[in-house]
Amino acid sequence: MNKSLSKLFTVMMAFFVLSSFSVGNVGANADNTAKKEDQDQGITFYLVRHGETIFNVQERMQGFSDSPLTEKGIEVAENLGRGLKNIPFVAAYSSTSERASDTADIVLEGRNLKLIKDKRLREINFGDLEGAYQADVMKHTNVASFQKLDYTSVNGENMQGVFERAKASLDQIVEANKTKGGNVLVVSHGITILDLVMGLDPKAWDMSKGGLPNSSVTKIQWKDGKYTVQKVGDQSYAENGQNKLTFYFVRHGETLFNVQKRMQGFSDAPLTEEGIKVAEDLARGLHDIPFSAAYSSSSGRAVDTADTILEGRNMILKTDKRLREMNFGDLEGAYQADIMKNSNVASFQKLDYTSVNGENMAQVFARMKAAVDQIIADNQGSKKNIIVVSHGITILDLVMGLDPKAWDMSKGGLPNSSVTIVEWENGKFTVGKVGDTSYLEKGKALSH
Incomplete structure (x- = not known):
């Protein structure tokens, strides 16, 4: 994540933490309603933010819109694939955005594993601001709402909507894999992943240190109906996989x-x-x-x-x-x-x-x-x-x-x-x- 984007992202997320939307309660309620089944096995999610894209470099709003991975983005995704080579994945998912599925394909190269795409794992929808330069967005009359990551005024989404769809996707992945358990790869997006983990554990903000670098790994453990956030924005896998x-x-x-x-x-x-x-x-x-x-x-x-x-x-x-x-x-x-x-x-x-x-x-x-x-x-x-x-x-x-x-x-x-x-x-x-x-x-x- 470049410095300008990281700064903007940090400001946005800080407002989100202080906002009235209590995603922690949503996550807790969902966990409390989960039924424990003796035959269920634990699942470890490896949530990966996609590789660097052209829009990332250009500091443009990239939610439902898409742009291809840069050469650096491809290279770091390849590093990540090598860094994760000893992790046996039982299933793999990504958002329907090409930057996410392309990253997943690179990470999964050489593995006999089918990639399942789910649009609920996409980045937040910035609505009419899709593709806009971040510097221009900061001059918008609704910038106060945008800093709380609420884009409903411009036909986009807010954080609650993103959390609900991402959590629903994660719950469905659990249902599909809990009897066998194991490690599951999920390639998604920066705000979506942070929104999800903060909804599951508000302390995840401190673990994130203010943002998620491209190709970083966030680990979540699911066991007995409960999600536990273990690591947020871990870059060690990509670093260890450097050729x-x-x-x-x-x-x-x-x-x-x-x-x-x-x-x-x-x-x-x-x-x-x-x-x-x-x-x-x-x-x-x-x-x-x-x-x-x-x-x-x-x-x-x-x-x-x-x-x-x-x-x-x-x-x-x-x-x-x-x-x-x-x-x-x-x-x-x-x-x-x-x-x-x-x-x-x-x-x-x-x-x-x-x-x-x-x-x-x-x-x-x-x-x-x-x-x-x-x-x-x-x-x-x-x-x-x-x-x-x-x-x-x-x-x-x-x-x-x-x-x-x-x-x-x-x-x-x-x-x-x-x-x-x-x-x-x-x-x-x-x-x-x-x-x-x-x-x-x-x-x-x-x-x-």
Whole structure:
């Protein structure tokens, strides 16, 4: 919900709470007349507000009128579908408005469940003001009534009418599903859902924090003839369903070859005592990051660094040779000072070692990117943090291939045990931090 709409909605609902229409009594009376049947099972309603629409963005009155979901609305609805994938629904309903049924179809994709549409679940009818800009509505002579969400003066509805039809729909859903019980999905609209839950429990206003974001979930439990509002406007399902991976690329700890300034690509050298200590500091600095998967190159220095970071975590480290450092070919193990005297030094300075049976930057990027793409394929579909322990040139080559500006962010190099953060979301990479030593510094501080 954009800020202007949220503000208007909050004002409207505040007037509604203070109005003479006591929806709480209506809900209570309905509950008191419900008959308890021993065979009835509990039902948990997942009331979802539809995804963002064009009218939402344009801040226009959208009740019985309709407008399509925006690209963002579709994307967040897809996130919600993934976030709800482990909830077994026994039935699914939506209003007859396309923005609601389209949202429901996205959430239900891959499920063998028929969507039942009910016009009683539609948004409040704004009457003659349908499609009007909210700013213009605030100038209307009947604005005092509108702030109480009463649009009867312009051939629309008031809150009592909305509550009665939405409650009747919910009661019918209960009757249809109470013998088997379970979870029921209902995709509806912001004012309608809030009106309903406040009629069932006036305290729901405090739970809502003033509004319902698009694609948020409101949970209501029905048991033994009584409705109980559990959550209002919960965005955690959509957030948890984000098709987003955050990569924490770590350069391995300091090695003997690093200290000796020798060429260390496919060749390997053990971590120094300082390298081990710094890797331990990094482990403490990353302690609060919940990693879902862990990878490293097949080189011993990367594996040892990863094992140090993952100590105490119940995780399996997967190794991939494509994550190794650049291959320096015949120059592996050579002292860097001697390399500068080689006749091919101009090529080496461009990180092209093909003349000595090694690799160039394009080859390194191709294999590194292929490894990352495989990690994405194995982990996408939810929001996760992935740790990948690799090497200095390899990590820099990757991020510069994804974003040429990464070189400026790196300040010319990656320190041992530094962290480079890359986010992947719905097919797009974003380079965040390059060569970040803040986690390392945090870990050092915690060690004292």
